[in-house]
Amino acid sequence: MTRTVPPASEPEAQTATAPKDVAPAVALHTGTSDVRALLTSNLRQSGIYVAFVVIVALFAILTDGTSLSPGNVTNIVLQYSYILILAIGMVIVIIAGHIDLSVGSVVALTGAVSAVLVIRQGMPWWAGALAAIAVGLAIGAWQGFWVAYVGIPAFIVTLAGMLLFRGLTLQVLDNISLSPFPSEYGRIASGFLNGLLGGNGYDAFTLLIGAVAVAGYAFSNFRTRIARIKYQQPVESFPLFVAKIVAVGAVVMAFAWQLAHARGLPIVLIVLAVLIIAYGVITKRTVFGRQVYAIGGNLAAATLSGVKVRAVNFWIFVNMGFLAAVAGIVFSSRSNGAQPSAGNMFELDAIAACFIGGAAVTGGVGTVVGAMVGGLIMAVMSNGMQLMGIDQSIQSVVKGLVLLLAVAFDVYNKRRAGTSR
Amino acid sequence: MDDHILEMRSITKTFPGVKALSDVNLQVRRGEIHAICGENGAGKSTLMKVLSGVYPAGSYDGEIVYDGQPVRFNGIRDSEHVGIVIIHQELALVPYLSIAENIFLGNERRGRGGLIDWNKANAEAAELLRSVGLEEYPVTPVGQLGVGKQQLVEIAKALSKDVKLLILDEPTAALNDNDSAHLLDLLRRLRERGITCIMISHKLNEITAVSDNVTVIRDGRTVETLNLHAGEVTQERIIRGMVGRDLESYYPERESHPGEEVLRVEDWTVWHPTQDRKIVDGANFTVRAGEVVGIAGLMGAGRTELAMSIFGRAYGRNITGRMFVHGKEIRPRNVSEAIDAGIAYATEDRKHYGLNLIEDIRRNVSAAALGKLATRGFVNGNEEIKVAEGYRKSMNVKAPSVTSIVGKLSGGNQQKVVLSKWLYTDPEVLILDEPTRGIDVGAKYEIYTIINRLVADGKAVLVISSELPELLGICDRIYTLSAGRITGEMPVGQATQENLMELMTKEKELAA
Structure with a gap:
């Protein structure tokens, strides 16, 4: 047995030349052509940011600027916060390759439980909120059990849940609406933090929070960049990096400016921001988050890599139940009561937000931030069309087409990526 | 005519x-x-x-x-x-x-x-x-x-x-x-x-x-x-x-110094998950440290099923038999316990069972041992890059960076990523199922070199292959498997393609 393979493919030869490999890697850092590379390589992601900007601009023009007025920007946040909260949980469910059709009913049931305790029994607002969350967790555990341990497809389990929890809502409420909540409960969704630092015609506190957020964003990006350079990973060129931070900062400050000129910082926005950051970290940085992506990307490979698939699936649904309960609290607070039909069709808005935001139908792909942008695209479109007085029926047609096109774009992208293999 | x-x-x-x-x-x-x-x-x-x-x-x-x-x-x-x-x-x-x-x-x-x-x-x-x-x-x-x-x-x-x-x-x-x-x-x-x-x-x-x-x-x-x-x-x-006769060899040389026994499997029997028949029937085998042991068998002989049933019962039902790692009996109930016990299994079908093709090299390398990169559930992303980068260099994975998508790599490079993933779990015994299937000759040589490096470090390696020249080229000892039964065992010195093939196609007179 002799060696007949040329030395070029021998590992020893390769390690000898390894130090030279560093040079091209460093050269990548300062490349100027990587604006295009960045855009094309992240088309799936960057595409929806571009779409978002275009849609915002389009409705600003169509409504003569009304859609970007301080009052309306505040309204969009208040009106769609619960859909965004649901979309955070939903995107995790979808990344793992499942679906959850029951969240609308869970929103109704958790809100109803809270309303019964607070309005009918006269308990304090926090007792209602805690009870709602307990119910949400229990529902999540119920559905997680059937999906993960019995092996019933999530589509069926949550379709059953949709009927089940809607029926329970009617039971809990005795088929009638309950209202109103005491004012403290209403503050969850309709309250504002303002006037803490004064301001002349605007709220200085809101601007300060906006500035802190921008600084935090810049700092964390900068830290990531330093670490990547230290580990010799390619990063975008410095001017592009700065431009990105300036652009995000400008958008955030413009947003804060508009809020500051309306009623200040909505409490629900703070809740939403905390959830987005927390779940952004959970999906990207934790073992659990990684396992979610692994399961959705290749279930068999994840199983054979020692991922405890059943446990992960179970907790995904428990988490969805938790977030649906949070959304239920926010929604009942905003509507100042509980109705038997609350949350109808919310699941579809949340699912649409995820797919518009770049989640893949086949699982394994998606981000929390993407789902948020997807949700905002839906929000800005609905709100803009309402401002324009467009009929509900047309709104529904437009939303349907946008969802279809977004997923078609995703499928097209994937096919293109597949052929280049 | x-x-x-x-x-x-x-x-x-x-x-x-x-x-x-x-x-x-x-x-x-x-x-x-x-x-x-x-x-x-x-x-x-x-x-x-x-x-x-x-x-x-x-x-x-x-x-x-x-x-x-x-x-x-x-x-x-x-x-x-x-x-x-x-x-x-x-x-x-x-x-x-x-x-x-x-x-x-x-x-x-x-x-x-x-x-x-x-x-x-x-x-x-x-x-x-x-x-x-x-x-x-x-x-x-x-x-x-x-x-x-x-x-x-x-x-x-x-x-x-x-x-x-x-x-x-x-x-x-x-x-x-x-x-x-x-x-x-x-x-x-x-x-x-x-x-x-x-x-x-x-x-x-x-x-x-x-x-x-x-x-x-x-x-x-x-x-x-x-x-x-x-x-x-x-x-x-x-x-x-x-x-054929052409044994012009593509196998790197290696000196064999087998040490103590690492894996012992006794009387291992596995049933088909849905049908009423035995897929593996009373298999006994051992692998020692610093030794490459081959399992030769034709398609359908139960090779993969044997390996996967050992790997945390990932295949089959009614599994009976005992297994020992370093003389200590282990009973892994799932894959994660098998990994903890020091067993790694690199599948024959890397696209379906080995890799998450839509993810990058880094995420695939860390997939089986994320715990090693995490403190209190949080993955250290920088350390992960460092680890993956280390394997990319030492395994000579031809890709621009560890953030390259695995689905776009060639078969040989994908296989190196699979090996990296399992090496990072730091196994005692590494089971390689058709490690060179569908990859070109140059990459095969590299895979063999990697295997040699592993046994030189005292790992135990079990190779399943239907390519007899490959087994003869890299193994120290070879078992033959036919219809779920081990029909023979011989040191590589005594083995020829002919006598292996004979044992591999041996009819089931033993089973009857």
């Missing part, structure tokens, strides 16, 4: 980076049973896919002459139209439909108004079932039949299409002895009716029993066609053709 129903001339088929068939010639006489044999990966199935139009005309070079006419098939419908029917190893029947519905699927018997005439269909189906010797009602759902009977339904389906040339890909691989004998009988009867058969098979005793001619394929080339009527062609003669 011979009357050839089929002539394939100079067929060459290239996949990106791999030449699967190169100048293959095949001549099949009308009304004969023609066997094709060769090792796994020799190109038999590819050749049949070219013939049946799965790979359309134009995607290969060469010429196909069928019934005296040059033909160009653009799909499987074209080839079926002229009477060529292929029955794949994985049967293509719908389990919930009845026998008759399956037989006429896509070829429905229509009556008045274009509606299906079920009476006619069932009557015809009953006739076809009689001709293949299957005593079942045409309305029985196929899912209620055993594999052997399903095979007969497939043949009945082929007959319903007026088949002239029937191609069977490993028809008896999943059958027991009785069903196999019945099937071979049926093939003889079809021959009497003038139907030509091409049979791909590993089972040399079956080939010599029923075939008129056998064509041997090796490494994508035709080696020879032997006429079995002459009576002087023995199984040994065919084996010599299959394995």
Whole structure:
């Protein structure tokens, strides 16, 4: 047995030349052509940011600027916060390759439980909120059990849940609406933090929070960049990096400016921001988050890599139940009561937000931030069309087409990526 | 002059980076049973896919002459139209439909108004079932039949299409002895009716029993066609053709210093997850530190099932037997416990079971040992990059960075990522299932070098392969597996391709 393979493919030869490999890697850092590379390589992601900007601009023009007025920007946040909260949980469910059709009913049931305790029994607002969350967790555990341990497809389990929890809502409420909540409960969704630092015609506190957020964003990006350079990973060129931070900062400050000129910082926005950051970290940085992506990307490979698939699936649904309960609290607070039909069709808005935001139908792909942008695209479109007085029926047609096109774009992208293999 | 129903001339088929068939010639006489044999990966199935139009005309070079006419098939419908029917190893029947519905699927018997005439269909189906010797009602759902009977339904389906040339890909691989004998009988009867058969098979005793001619394929080339009527062609003669004589080696040298025993498996028996048969039957084997041990077996012998059942019961049911790592008995109930016990298993099918193709190198390398990168559940992303980068360099993965998507790498580089993933779990014993399947010669050499490095570090390596030269080239000791039983064990010095092949094709007299 002799060696007949040329030395070029021998590992020893390769390690000898390894130090030279560093040079091209460093050269990548300062490349100027990587604006295009960045855009094309992240088309799936960057595409929806571009779409978002275009849609915002389009409705600003169509409504003569009304859609970007301080009052309306505040309204969009208040009106769609619960859909965004649901979309955070939903995107995790979808990344793992499942679906959850029951969240609308869970929103109704958790809100109803809270309303019964607070309005009918006269308990304090926090007792209602805690009870709602307990119910949400229990529902999540119920559905997680059937999906993960019995092996019933999530589509069926949550379709059953949709009927089940809607029926329970009617039971809990005795088929009638309950209202109103005491004012403290209403503050969850309709309250504002303002006037803490004064301001002349605007709220200085809101601007300060906006500035802190921008600084935090810049700092964390900068830290990531330093670490990547230290580990010799390619990063975008410095001017592009700065431009990105300036652009995000400008958008955030413009947003804060508009809020500051309306009623200040909505409490629900703070809740939403905390959830987005927390779940952004959970999906990207934790073992659990990684396992979610692994399961959705290749279930068999994840199983054979020692991922405890059943446990992960179970907790995904428990988490969805938790977030649906949070959304239920926010929604009942905003509507100042509980109705038997609350949350109808919310699941579809949340699912649409995820797919518009770049989640893949086949699982394994998606981000929390993407789902948020997807949700905002839906929000800005609905709100803009309402401002324009467009009929509900047309709104529904437009939303349907946008969802279809977004997923078609995703499928097209994937096919293109597949052929280049 | 011979009357050839089929002539394939100079067929060459290239996949990106791999030449699967190169100048293959095949001549099949009308009304004969023609066997094709060769090792796994020799190109038999590819050749049949070219013939049946799965790979359309134009995607290969060469010429196909069928019934005296040059033909160009653009799909499987074209080839079926002229009477060529292929029955794949994985049967293509719908389990919930009845026998008759399956037989006429896509070829429905229509009556008045274009509606299906079920009476006619069932009557015809009953006739076809009689001709293949299957005593079942045409309305029985196929899912209620055993594999052997399903095979007969497939043949009945082929007959319903007026088949002239029937191609069977490993028809008896999943059958027991009785069903196999019945099937071979049926093939003889079809021959009497003038139907030509091409049979791909590993089972040399079956080939010599029923075939008129056998064509041997090796490494994508035709080696020879032997006429079995002459009576002087023995199984040994065919084996010599299959394995060839050219042992010009592509294996890096290694000095063997086996140490203490790392893995011992005793009396390991595994049942099929749904069917009532044993897949692995009382297997015993050991692997020592610094030793490469091979398991030689043909497809369907239970190699992968053996490995996966050891790997945290990832396959099978009613698993019995004991296993020891470093002399201590372990009973892993799932994959994660097997990994913790120091076992790693790199699958034979890296695309379906080994890698998350839509993720990057970094995420795949860390997938089986994320815990090592995490503190309190949070993954250290920078450390992860460092680890992956380390493996990218040491394994010589040819990719611009560790954030390259794994699905876009070549087979050899994907395999290096799989190996990196398992090495990062720091296993005591590494099971490699077909570690060089579908990768080119240069990358193979690199994989062998990596294996040598591992055993030099005192790891125990178990290699499963159907490529005998590979096992002879890299192993210290080889077990042969046939029909779920270990039929032999020998140090590499005593092993030859011939005596291994003999043990691998050994019939189940032991099992009876």
